Amino acid sequence: MPYNIRSKRAHEEIEYIFCTLLPQNGLFVREEQIRLSHQMLDTLLYKQIALCDAGVGIGKTYAYLVACILMRKYASMMGESIVSGSHTVVVSTSSIALQKAVLREYIPFLSKILQNHKVIASPLRAVVRKGKEHFVCDYRLEQRIAAVREKHKNPAQRKALLSLKRHSDIDEVQGISGFDRKLVCVPKFCPRECPGRKECRYQKYLEQAKKPEVFIQICNHNYLLADALHRSKEYRPLLSDYKALIVDEAHKLQEAAMQMYGKSFSQESVLELSSFLIKEHQSREAGRIREVSENLLLSLKELYPQMESGRIRFVATRESSLLFAPVITKYRQVREQLKGSVSKWVLNRLEETEGILRVFQKSDKNHILYLQRGRGEFPVLCTASRDIPHILHATLWQGNTPAILTSGTLKAGQGFSRTRQITGLEGKERVREYVAESPFQYRENCLLYLPKNLKKVKRGSREEVLMLTEQIHSLIRATNGHTLVLFTSYSLMSGVYQMLRDCLPFDLVEVWRHSQEEIVRFKSLENGVLFAAGSCWEGVDFPGDMVSSLIIVKLPFAVPDPISEAEQEKYDTLEAYIKSIIVPDMQKKLRQGFGRAIRTEQDTCVVSILDHRAVVGGRYHKAVISALPKCLMTDDIREVEAFIRRKKNTDYYGK
Structure with missing residues (x-):
């Protein structure tokens, strides 16, 4: 990349920020994180699109925020004048937790440090943008409070309802009932003649969100896509005009697009x-x-x-x-x-x-x-667009706006071809790819166990339940609890759980549909065992000895459905479809699950895959190995126990 004097200064400031300022303020910085921020800055300055696969522990959020800050500071190198409000950045995420962290932790931390050291002249301003249904309509709230004033109502729900007088964002209130939420939120159709419009807290929120001093707009993928749809149809945009786009948790973008551009009748x-x-x-x-x-x-x-x-x-x-x-x-x-x-x-x-x-x-x-x-x-009639990649290209990537798509699971196997395909970036020249490997020492701290004695049994059979129960029982004993067991089937999870719950001296917790209460309970245990499926494959964090054994019961192949059946029609043979679609999608999901194992530099963990297709000589063994970080491997349960005894101290067993 040819640098001029301004871009050179921008890159020098990255070094200054990451090597001097952030460490001085207690942040541990890694070399790979600095290299990633350099790559991201070039992407923004030269109006390209980057696919950044950032492994666990890289610190990608600081990497792209610093790059965005310096892009704005050195915007004149791109031939643009620095006008107030003209260099807004959108950060789109999948999870509310990440949105809150960016708004309340990352940005205030950076803003204070960079201001104190004269890197930036004014505070960084950010706002979360989301749909009307997340905010209180004051007029409807008063009507609802009046309606329940003389009625018997759950005390906790009544308290939550009344607290909305102080909180305009409904998401900030715990205990609000779904019925109350529906009745008091800002309606989809908000009449201009509303008697409370002048004092409306939602309207005031919109005014604040659109002020020119706001630098970063934070939203979820659905809101980003809704804004893109509005712009493509020349409707009023939902987001203020932006000069750069960051798509964090980008592996969720296609799923959001399927929801956004799908329709239903129910x-x-x-x-x-x-x-x-x-x-x-x-x-x-x-x-x-x-x-x-x-x-x-x-x-x-x-x-x-x-x-x-x-x-x-x-x-x-x-x-x-x-x-x-x-x-x-x-x-x-x-x-x-x-x-x-x-x-x-x-x-x-x-x-x-x-x-x-x-x-x-x-x-x-x-x-x-x-x-x-x-x-x-009644049934639900659903439609899904056949052309999501084309829609994403036309609405998000066709212009000249630079964009960074980042996640820990953008790469499948050896490349980004599947991600390019589903995001509409296939064959696009201005797309660059970058892999930031996790800094964690997997070769020393992680043991991959692929048991040699797995039998090929009929799926869903009692024989399968018995075989898996025996394997899981042995592993839990070998690691003294401290186990997360990930299933791809709730029915199989239930069968194994029922057989094990009275056979082990450890507390067993079963999670259905991502129950936060059960996850919190597991985290409070000293050496518990968590049985989970569904969304627990990603987005949950179990650092330290909490999870020292991760058991992946089956390779996470997607369940066939009408959408996958339609995609298969594009391929001449089933083999080509499996190689191009099924295996890369499985590899991404496997990496997400594997990411639950080691969350910090000090973590040590055994990862077991109890699927005969993953073992040495199995049909997908090479695909599994190419998807995961390089680590020690064994097929002997005795080496699992030896690894744990070698890596853990006496307190681990005393818990």
Whole structure:
């Protein structure tokens, strides 16, 4: 990269910040973190897009924040004048926890240090941007408080409701009921003639968020994509204009895009639309819409009984098309009849719903269509776009805005080809790739155990449960508890847990659907065992001796569904599909799970994979090894126990 005098100074300041200022203020800095920040700064200065795979412990958040700060400071080197508010940066994340950490920890820490040492002239200002449903509508809050004033209500929920007078952000209040939240949040359609608009805390929040001195806008991936969609349709943007984009936890971007650009039709959405019509004094039309819609859903339930087992692919037939026709007609008639009588927003909702129904009637080839079981007796009709990569390219990457996509699991196997494919960056010239390996000493502190005595048994059988129970029992004993067991199936987890819960002298905790209470309980135990699945494969942190044994029960291959079936159609053979899609996705998920093992420089851990396909000679052994850091390996349970005894002190066993 050719440097001019300004870019050279910017890079010199990275060295000064990381090598002098941050260590002086108690932050441990690694060489790989400094190199990563240099790479990120070049990406921003030269308006490129970087895929940065940053291993556990790198400190990527400080790396990209420092790069963003120096980009703004040295913006004139890019031929741009430094105008107040013209160099806003968006940091998009997947988790609320990271958003809070960036806002309340990382940015204040950097702001204070850099100001004190004259690196920046004014404090760094940041704001979290999120949707209306996260904020209190003061007018609706007063109505709700009045409605429950004389009624019997759960004391904790009443206290939470009243506390919203002091907290405009509903996410900051613990114990608020889902029903109350729905009734008091800012509505999707916020009328300009609202009597409380002048004093509205949400409107004041928007005014503060859009002030020119705000440098960093923090949001989640869905909000970023919603803003991109608004811009592509020339609607009013949700975010202030920005000059650089950071996508942290970027491995979650495609999932967010599937949600954003997918559509659904359900009883819940029908009831919501009906309520909007009733509020605009159109009760008769609301009843007509609800009646025809629920009749359609019941008819589809009878037509597709196999939906009860989960998601099923939807293919239009003559019979199904006849079911949709009168419902579409009714929606069109109601929409035409209500023009000029209801808000434009409600008319748009009617038109959008009519459009979803037409997609199903004609089995639109641009969408993947499927049915899934809803909460009640009615099914849910879902659409997913077939062209998410193209949409992401058109809405996020087509301009000249520099962007950094970073995560600990962007690379699969030996490269970024799968990430490029799903994010719309395949074949794009201005994309650069960078791998920042974890600084942790896996060769010394981690032992990978692939047992040689695994049997190939029928999935879901009692024999499988018995075999895994025996293996897990031996490992828990060998490491004296301190174990996290990751499953890919809740039913298998339940079967093994039931067989082990009375056979071990350790506290066993079972987590269903990421129950935070159970995770907190496990963390309070001295040498417990946690059985987990689902979202516990990532985003949970168990440092120190808390988890000294990580057991991955099965390789985390994705469960086939209508979306994966549609993707498979692009490939000539099943083998090509498995190699290009299935294996890279498994490798990413495996790396996420593996990342639960070692969280600090001092951690030591045994990682066991109890899948016969992963062992030496197994079908996916090479794919597993290429996905994980280099570490010691064994197939002997005795070496597992010896490793733990060698690495742990006497207190470990006394706990």
